[in-house]
Amino acid sequence: MTFTVPDSELAALETRVRTALRKPGDTALPLLGHGEVTLVLELDTPHGSFACKRLPVFPDRSRFLAYEQVLDTYLRRLREGGVRVVETRLWHERQAEGGGITGYCVQQTLPRKRLCSSLLHSEGPAWAESFFTRFLDQVDGAVSPTLGLDAQASNWVDLDGELLYIDVTSPLMRDAGGDELLDVRLFFASLPWLVRDLVRVATARSIFDKFYTTRGVVLDFLGNLHKERLAGLIPGFLEQANARLPTPLTEDEVAGYYRADARSWALIQRLRKADRFWHRVLRRPYPYLLPPDVDR
Ligand SMILES: Nc1ncnc2c1ncn2[C@@H]1O[C@H](COP(=O)(O)OP(=O)(O)OP(=O)(O)O)[C@@H](O)[C@H]1O
Ligand SMILES: [Mg+2]
Secondary structure (H helix, E strand, C coil), X not given: CCCCCCHHHHHXXXXXXXXXXHCCCCCCCCEEEECCCCEEEEEEECCEEEEEEEXXXXXXXXXXXXXXXXXXXXXXXXHHCCCCECCCEEEEEECCCCCCEEEEEEEECCXXXXXXXXXXHHCXXXXXXXXXXXXXXXXXXXXXXXXXXXXXXXXXXXXXXXXXXXXXXXXXXXXXCCCECCCHHHHCCCCCHHHHHHHHHHHHHXXXXXXXXHHHHHHHHHHHXXXXXXHHHHHHHHHHHHCCCCCCCCHHHHHXXXXXXXXXXXXXXXXXXXXXXXXXXXXXXXXXXXXXXXXX
16 A cells, blocks of 8 residues: 655645644634544545644754654654554645744545544444454554554544554653653643653653553543543453453453543643634644644
8 A cells, every 4th residue: 555645735734734834713724533642634646545643843953853753763663563553644844934843744645434432333242353353463463562552543544454553653662771762842832831840850751651461452432432422332341451461451441441531532632722812812822733722
C-alpha cells in the first residue's frame, strides 16, 4: 500500500488550517477523527484520500530532524516487533514568516467502518475474541521497557483479516535511562502552562509508564472500553488477557483506572479551553486545533 504524498494539496490544506487558526469559526476543516491531543484532517485528491495529522510547529530545523529520526525509528522498531503499522509519511513545510516548520504525518484514509472501535460495536463476540487474540499477540510481541504502544481500540483498523496500527504521531520510545526520546515538551505545548509544569515536574515519567508494559497497555485498552460504551466486553477480554499476564487484572482495577484517566483528561480539556478563551480575550491567535469534547 505505497503512495505518494500529494504535495501541493497538502500545502493548500496547511494554508486553510492557518486561516482557521487566525479566524476561528470562519473556515470548517474536513475532520476525519481526533484523539485527546490532535485532530486528523481528511484530504481528498484525484490520487486518493489521505489522513493528515498535523504536528506541533517545530521551532527550528534541528527539532524537526530529531522528530523525523524518532518517527522513523519508531516505525521500524514496531514492525520488527511484529506490529503491522499503516504506511506513514512525514510531510513538512517551512513557514514563510520565519516561524518554524509545520509537519504532518500522512496516511491513506482507511474505511471508517473497519476501525476496531466501530467493529467492536457492529460485529459479534466471535469477531471480538479473534480481534483480541491478534491484539494481544501484537502488543506482547512489541512492548518493552524501551518501546511503547498506545493501543486503544480506535488506534487499530482490521483490513482483510489484518490488524493494522494507525496512531504513530507521538512515538513512544525510551532510552536505557527511561527518558522519552520524543520531544515531549513540544508535543505537550498545547497544554496550558499549569498542566505542562505538572506533567513535567510530578508525573512526566509515570503517566507514560503504562505504555511500556503489556499489562499497562491492556489496562489502558480495557479502561477505554468504558469511554467507547463497550464495557460489556470487559469480562471476556479480561479472561483472555489474564491467561497470559503474570499479575491478573480485575474489573475493579479497570473501572478505577478509567475513572482516574477520564478525570485527568477532562481537567486538561477544561484548562485548554480556558487558555484559548484568554488568548481570544487578549486578541492573540490561539495556535492549536483542539479536539472536540469527549463524552466520558
Ligand atoms: N489512516 C486513517 N484512516 C482513517 N481514519 C483515520 C486514520 N488515521 C486516523 N484516523 C481517525 O482519526 C482518529 C485519531 O487518529 P490517531 O489515533 O492517529 O491520532 P490521535 O488519537 O489523535 O493521537 P493522540 O491521541 O496521540 O492525540 C482515529 O481514531 C480514526 O478515527
Ligand atoms: Mg488515537
